[in-house]
Amino acid sequence: MWPRVNGMRALELGHPGAMRAALNALVLAGRKTATTCLLDEYAEETEGLEYVGERQALLDSEGRSIATLEYTGVEVKPFAEVTWEHARAEGEGDESLEDWREVHRRFWEGSGTPVEEDTVVVCLTFRVMGDLGPRRRRLRDGDRRGQGRGRGHGVRAQPRGAGGPGFRHRRPAAAPRGAGHGRLCGLRDADGPGAFACLAHPGAGAAFRA
Template identity: 45%
Template sequence: MTGPHALKPFLLAFPGPLRDRLVAAVLSGEKTATTGLLLEYEAEKEELPEVGERSALIDSDGREVAVVEITEVQVLPLRDADLRLALAEGEGYRSVAEWRAGHENFWHGEEMREALGDPGFVVDGDTMLVVEWFRVVEVLREA
């Protein structure tokens, strides 16, 4: 999607095996939601996504593999994450506790702490999240 009507990138995790798994889950229809930290948006001075917005799903090689459309956006504290979200993440979580443990592991990882500029960053129940619900509107290439 290059040119004057280029779509902004839809990035999941950091490039590597996790992103590859998440992109595959989006393309298979298993993943219909993703969760980020509100702090990430603030640190990058990025506006929150809006319903109807379309973005290009990017794989680990930087290729556009699909166009996704935002169907719902929620801003909520971590403690309010529910089973609907855990299941929609498409990562095989069977409970909110599993989902939270997996996400805390990611958010407490070195790459995330470096991206946030805070080597001691820790989430808790009050940490604000941005949940994006989406659907694939066009597959551009298989991941």
């Protein structure tokens, strides 16, 4: 199961550190309003799908809530049917649907889950609730103090549009529960056509997405 924060399931984007800081900044700036994850991950974590109107806490690398998200759309479909509208809403700078597909496919395959055309994914859209306080505005505007523990691969420093496909961060198989990882939803390789991004886990506790 995923953890809960203030009675809500939580979302952690990407790996802790620079990647998460960059993805969170995109969300707080209103540039990232979507994420994608694999349906099988919900069963692995015994979590139910998000639902329209559900609210989740968006967490930083220290596990602190920096915003509340409300889901505005939940669609379950084969990977081949993900639309350019959804891919673009992830705000990671992909220049085409093919670019988005290549980055996500490479990330999931690198994580040990090859994705085929008929692999079922969950496409989530969301909005940030309420006004941003001073600290949240700093995060939105790029204050990355304290992000040094992030992994080397992550969102581009200067993304085309945002910095890479945003996925919920998926907990690696070898990592223990609560180890700071969320669901894997499509990270990009900084050396590839896109940058890393992760979708957060829907549902419970710390959700990681791209």
